[in-house]
Amino acid sequence: MLTVQGIISNPHYHTYGAMRVIAVLTVLLVASASPMVVAQQPDIVQEHWYHSYATLTIDVNAWADDPETSEIVNLLVVGQTELGRNLWMLQISDWSAETKPDGSAKEIVYIDGGHHGNEHLGTELAFLTAEYYIEGWAAEDQEVIDVLRTTELHILIMLNADGNDFDTRWNVNQVDLNRNYDHYWNTCPTTQPGSSAFSESETEANANYMNTVVPDADLYVTMHTGVWIMLYPWGKWPEQPSDWELFHFIRDDVHANISDIPIQNANQGLYPNCGTSRDYGYGVMGFPTFTFETDDEQWALGTVEPLSSRLGEEMDVMRYLITNVWYWRARLSVNSFVVEDSTIAIDVDNLGRASTSNATVRYIDDGDVQWTSETFGVNATNNTQVSLDTSNLTMSDTGHFELYYQKRVIDASLWVNESIPEDVVEISDAKSTGFLPFASPILSILAIGLAGIRKNEDFE
Ligand SMILES: [Zn+2]
16 A cells, blocks of 8 residues: 555655545544445545555455345456456346346446556446445445346456556556457557557456357446546547447437536547457447546545545446446337238337348248348338348248347447247238138138248238
């Protein structure tokens, strides 16, 4: 731990009154003797001091052990730093249910902090996000209960624990971890990106977790400190990303209702940056990704203002992004689906805030795709009516239709297949004449002959 004198004379920290520091330290000594609600560092320490690797280790283990919070916290070690420190991963959800109440899969949110060891306030924002949901659960906060019932939060608070303890940007090999990812690695004028993509154990472990545990996340936020800003892709190029509608919607909604924090693409007005976790998260994993940068100009160790109020506005933005994660992808919903002689007429809504551009209807039978329509797109929060040619479609009495589409426009985004509810599927009069109750005997006979290729479960 730094001494008071060490902090005051350290040029890294901004000038503030020594008396205030001493006042807070006095409070620390008094407070540490009092009982705690949740068994971890006393809040007075957490609220006025940055985490070291040691204090973070105490806190995450306390959450995992405390009977009030252990039921919602899985604590994992998902790798080691180059110096062998653990990469602690918190998995936070209401684990009493594997799915949402309606049986569908829970939403997945991925958050990391501490790529740069000297950007402590950003690391604290990752800590506060975990704390908000973990301790909110213990306090029976209804917003938190609702989120954890439907959502899994995966939070790696401190990626560069070695650099954090040395108060340096780099890891122990003097590599900038946020230039070490395998997305256009080392293709920008950049310093210290490492000897190759994922040459460092920290970035390799982080990408491994993304690929193996949370590949279907619909939000990834990576936390830093610098200029107060939120950056969406790309860092590599000045052009807007394919999913600009999603990012612009979030920007406008945050500005209208929550915060004036600038939100823009990472390259614009800054400088090209390559091999970042943000560009990897979007360009390779297909996640909607933000770099969330806190401003370190207004807070320093030992100041009177608690961290949670200093970062209160940032937490409001995080709560918004997490509460609304359901919307951060395309969500196709079929209003009507009419099978006619040579076409399918489909009317589909997109309930999400992301567009999708390569959707198809597929006919599935015997577990295989028997037919695929031409592609169509549905813009974010829009409606599309299309007529799909079915000349090569052969239906049977056991098959069904499904939608097959990408969650977002970016090539890397996940494909989903969703069955089209049977109650919206209709066979048109032209196709179904023979099945009408008052059809003539001749038409009925004809219909029996055609039933093998036209029969639909709905129709029986
Ligand atoms: Zn940074």
